[in-house]
Amino acid sequence: xxxxxxxxxxxxxxxxxxxxxxxxxxxxxxxxxxxxxxxxxxxxxxxxxxxxxxxxxxxxxxxxxxxxxxxxxxxxxxxxxxxxxxxxxxxxxxxxxxxxxxxxxxxxxxxxxxxxxxxxxxxxxxxxxxxxxxxxxxxxxxxxxxxxxxxxxxxxxxxxxxxxxxxxxxxxxxxxxxxxxxxxxxxxxxxxxxxxxxxxxxxxxxxxxxxxxxxxxxxxxxxxxxxxxxxxxxxxxxxxxxxxxxxxxxxxxxxxxxxxxxxxxxxxxxxxxxxxxxxxxxxxxxxxxxxxxxxxxxxxxxxxxxxxxxxxxxxxxxxxxxxxxxxxxxxxxxxxxxxxxxxxxxxxxxxxxxxxxxxxxxxxxxxxxxxxxxxxxx
Amino acid sequence: xxxxxxxxxxxxxxxxxxxxxxxxxxxxxxxxxxxxxxxxxxxxxxxxxxxxxxxxxxxxxxxxxxxxxxxxxxxxxxxxxxxxxxxxxxxxxxxxxxxxxxxxxxxxxxxxxxxxxxxxxxxxxxxxxxxxxxxxxxxxxxxxxxxxxxxxxxxxxxxxxxxxxxxxxxxxxxxxxxxxxxxxxxxxxxxxxxxxxxxxxxxxxxxxxxxxxxxxxxxxxxxxxxxxxxxxxxxxxxxxxxxxxxxxxxxxxxxxxxxxxxxxxxxxxxxxxxxxxxxxxxxxxxxxxxxxxxxxxxxxxxxxxxxxxxxxxxxxxxxxxxxxxxxxxxxxxxxxxxxxxxxxxxxxxxxxxxxxxxxxxxxxxxxxxxxxxxxxxx
DNA sequence: TAGTGGTATGATAGCGTTATCAGGATACCG
DNA sequence: CGGTATCCTGATAACGCTATCATACCACTA
Numbered sequence: 001x002x003x004x005x006x007x008x009x010x011x012x013x014x015x016x017x018x019x020x021x022x023x024x025x026x027x028x029x030x031x032x033x034x035x036x037x038x039x040x041x042x043x044x045x046x047x048x049x050x051x052x053x054x055x056x057x058x059x060x061x062x063x064x065x066x067x068x069x070x071x072x073x074x075x076x077x078x079x080x081x082x083x084x085x086x087x088x089x090x091x092x093x094x095x096x097x098x099x100x101x102x103x104x105x106x107x108x109x110x111x112x113x114x115x116x117x118x119x120x121x122x123x124x125x126x127x128x129x130x131x132x133x134x135x136x137x138x139x140x141x142x143x144x145x146x147x148x149x150x151x152x153x154x155x156x157x158x159x160x161x162x163x164x165x166x167x168x169x170x171x172x173x174x175x176x177x178x179x180x181x182x183x184x185x186x187x188x189x190x191x192x193x194x195x196x197x198x199x200x201x202x203x204x205x206x207x208x209x210x211x212x213x214x215x216x217x218x219x220x221x222x223x224x225x226x227x228x229x230x231x232x233x234x235x236x237x238x239x240x241x242x243x244x245x246x247x248x249x250x251x252x253x254x255x256x257x258x259x260x261x262x263x264x265x266x267x268x269x270x271x272x273x274x275x276x277x278x279x280x281x282x283x284x285x286x287x288x289x290x291x292x293x294x295x296x297x298x299x300x301x302x303x304x305x306x307x308x309x310x311x312x313x314x315x316x317x318x319x320x321x322x323x324x325x326x327x328x329x330x331x332x333x334x335x336x337x338x339x340x341x342x343x344x345x346x347x348x349x350x351x352x353x354x355x356x357x358x359x360x361x362x363x364x365x366x367x368x369x370x371x372x373x374x375x376x377x378x
Numbered sequence: 379x380x381x382x383x384x385x386x387x388x389x390x391x392x393x394x395x396x397x398x399x400x401x402x403x404x405x406x407x408x409x410x411x412x413x414x415x416x417x418x419x420x421x422x423x424x425x426x427x428x429x430x431x432x433x434x435x436x437x438x439x440x441x442x443x444x445x446x447x448x449x450x451x452x453x454x455x456x457x458x459x460x461x462x463x464x465x466x467x468x469x470x471x472x473x474x475x476x477x478x479x480x481x482x483x484x485x486x487x488x489x490x491x492x493x494x495x496x497x498x499x500x501x502x503x504x505x506x507x508x509x510x511x512x513x514x515x516x517x518x519x520x521x522x523x524x525x526x527x528x529x530x531x532x533x534x535x536x537x538x539x540x541x542x543x544x545x546x547x548x549x550x551x552x553x554x555x556x557x558x559x560x561x562x563x564x565x566x567x568x569x570x571x572x573x574x575x576x577x578x579x580x581x582x583x584x585x586x587x588x589x590x591x592x593x594x595x596x597x598x599x600x601x602x603x604x605x606x607x608x609x610x611x612x613x614x615x616x617x618x619x620x621x622x623x624x625x626x627x628x629x630x631x632x633x634x635x636x637x638x639x640x641x642x643x644x645x646x647x648x649x650x651x652x653x654x655x656x657x658x659x660x661x662x663x664x665x666x667x668x669x670x671x672x673x674x675x676x677x678x679x680x681x682x683x684x685x686x687x688x689x690x691x692x693x694x695x696x697x698x699x700x701x702x703x704x705x706x707x708x709x710x711x712x713x714x715x716x717x718x719x720x721x722x723x724x725x726x727x728x729x730x731x732x733x734x735x736x737x738x739x740x741x742x743x744x745x746x747x748x749x750x751x752x753x754x755x756x
Numbered sequence: 757t758a759g760t761g762g763t764a765t766g767a768t769a770g771c772g773t774t775a776t777c778a779g780g781a782t783a784c785c786g
Numbered sequence: 787c788g789g790t791a792t793c794c795t796g797a798t799a800a801c802g803c804t805a806t807c808a809t810a811c812c813a814c815t816a
Contacts, residue, residue, distance in 0.1 A: 091772035
């Protein structure tokens with residue numbers, strides 16, 4: 001008989017040397033020599049020769065910028081096929097001073113919130129024959145700028161950014177240099193952006209809680225200087241509460257370092273220690289709300305009976321949690337799609353100097369169980 | 379008083395024309411003319427002139443390939459600074475016949491399973507001064523090939539692929555043309571790959587269930603032809619069951635179309651209709667398990683009392699579900715990192731013709747509550 | 757003095773593609 | 787027949803950069 005998994009076992013795999021990242025030239029770029037052997041690739045000249053036409057004609061057959069006789073076109077394509085010709089987009093890009101790619105900077109790839117956004121962007125880019133370069137800033141201004149600089153060096157056709165700070169001068173500069181820029185998940189006074197109406201998001205969360213009778217409402221958010229999204233959500237919440245005769249005292253506003261479930265756990269511990277506890281909490285990120293609810297229950301607090309919780313984002317799993325989460329849903333895929341569409345309008349030049357395109361998408365409340373209202377599951 | 383959100387309301391945002399994707403030349407690429415006005419960018423020649431050196435010297439100051447006197451270097455950098463010079467990586471790439479980018483094809487961006495993998499790859503790429511291009515194949519061979527073809531046209535330095543089918547001839551061809559290729563999430567007989575030992579994953583799931591006394595075990599997986607990962611997991615499961623005196627009858631093996639929670643819901647409905655039900659189910663994707671468990675509970679079946687469930691992947695939320703999921707955890711971030719490291723060894727040429735690097739990472743069982751064993755939360 | 761090796765710079769010639777300018781061919785019109 | 791328009795093709799010259807070869811200088815050795 002046989003041991004269960006009859007394959008060569010190699011627990012660690014081949015051992016890889018750890019390379020020292022410091023052993024490279026100090027200069028900005030790494031331009032190492034050509035690889036030793038070089039599989040010769042056919043150029044458009046080879047194709048042209050074989051098809052018995054000039055390289056220019058061959059070029060036109062591929063790019064379709066000028067008319068080419070059907071018969072010629074067939075010969076060129078046949079020759080290309082035989083030679084395994086693949087056009088060199090670097091060379092084409094050098095001529096056009098632009099490469100068929102768009103760059104995107106997201107805050108963090110590890111956040112499931114960004115998947116649908118990237119997905120939306122990618123769909124549009126693919127359709128438009130552009131590649132998508134994705135970098136993350138990890139909420140560091142330095143990394144954001146580094147990514148943008150790289151994009152520019154690659155002469156990307158355009159750039160989508162979720163900026164980490166409200167200071168967007170670097171984006172203005174980039175735009176001034178002729179690179180179309182669209183911001184998402186934030187506003188941009190003189191520029192194109194697509195974002196969600198966070199004030200409205202806060203408002204609908206607050207209204208819902210007021211309607212359910214809550215008079216003391218707490219707030220959990222990312223505690224980051226200059227995060228206007230957080231400010232807007234709080235503003236919306238406060239407005240709704242005020243009109244409903246409810247309050248959110250400053251000591252009930254808890255701020256987290258990041259946006260992980262672990263931050264929610266920490267927030268729940270803080271909540272539990274409050275002298276006078278709010279009966280409801282608006283937790284402005286589902287990822288955080290997940291940990292928050294989890295920890296409350298560990299501590300013997302019931303959700304929604306003892307504490308009502310409203311989340312934000314409506315990430316995909318919120319409906320399957322231990323307590324399905326009532327939350328403010330954002331049109332994430334649409335956000336990515338719209339941002340990309342605006343970018344391509346700029347790129348294609350129909351709209352180069354046009355007025356700023358500023359899109360404010362509307363959030364909507366998804367009522368589940370964490371507030372104790374009618375438990376519809378969307 | 380004021381209406382709650384004192385900002386210009388624009389529910390739909392600016393109206394965008396829907397562009398007809400068909401109104402472009404039939405040829406493969408879109409090479410449109412230059413944008414009307416062109417912000418002139420300084421070239422290395424301008425920098426050189428200003429610094430009083432030849433362009434070659436300036437080039438060397440930036441790339442660090444040849445020694446340049448400290449004083450000269452300073453002058454060049456100063457000139458670059460003054461002119462706002464940004465090196466053109468397209469031009470450099472044209473010379474090197476390679477661009478500082480790596481391409482990555484994942485199955486689907488919308489799956490939270492891929493986030494940590496992309497994250498791992500991105501970290502390595504960023505460190506190595508390379509950009510990461512991400513495409514998704516959406517499980518379509520055609521899209522996979524299209525992405526790879528685009529990558530090749532951009533002369534990417536290397537490619538990471540999670541192939542949709544076990545037929546990897548297109549990858550062999552790509553490699554033969556001099557593009558380093560590393561496969562992940564699948565094996566590749568003659569090539570580099572990093573994947574998880576799925577047979578072992580099935581085995582540890584099966585062993586766990588046997589140990590808990592289950593004798594009838596079902597299986598839920600993606601029902602896709604040629605999915606060797608699924609086959610391996612089933613094989614491992616069956617081995618473990620056999621040794622423990624348990625069975626997984628064919629009619630207890632349920633296959634889904636995709637890997638969404640909705641597929642899990644459908645699978646739960648099938649399960650409920652079985653004449654004789656298994657007491658445990660091995661659901662080979664947490665996303666599916668989430669829906670599966672959810673629906674079982676909706677139907678009044680208790681987890682784990684009536685049905686034990688083991689998942690696969692250990693996506694981030696599995697611990698926060700209505701029933702925290704016992705699951706087979708995969709080292710996703712490490713998988714991405716390792717794959718990228720192998721790729722860069724090839725790219726940097728230290729290892730160009732070396733033997734295949736084949737890494738099999740080991741999964742591990744994370745015991746939570748969905749099987750009724752000791753409810754440790756990791 | 758001639759020879760050797762290392763260092764710093766430059767001139768030339770591409771890398772593969774397409775914009776631009778210039779035709780040659782064909783067709784249709786009066 | 788000449789003229790004008792349309793369609794197709796070609797020669798030349800970039801795009802911005804760097805590999806390659808060549809040179810000039812200095813310091814040291816024999």
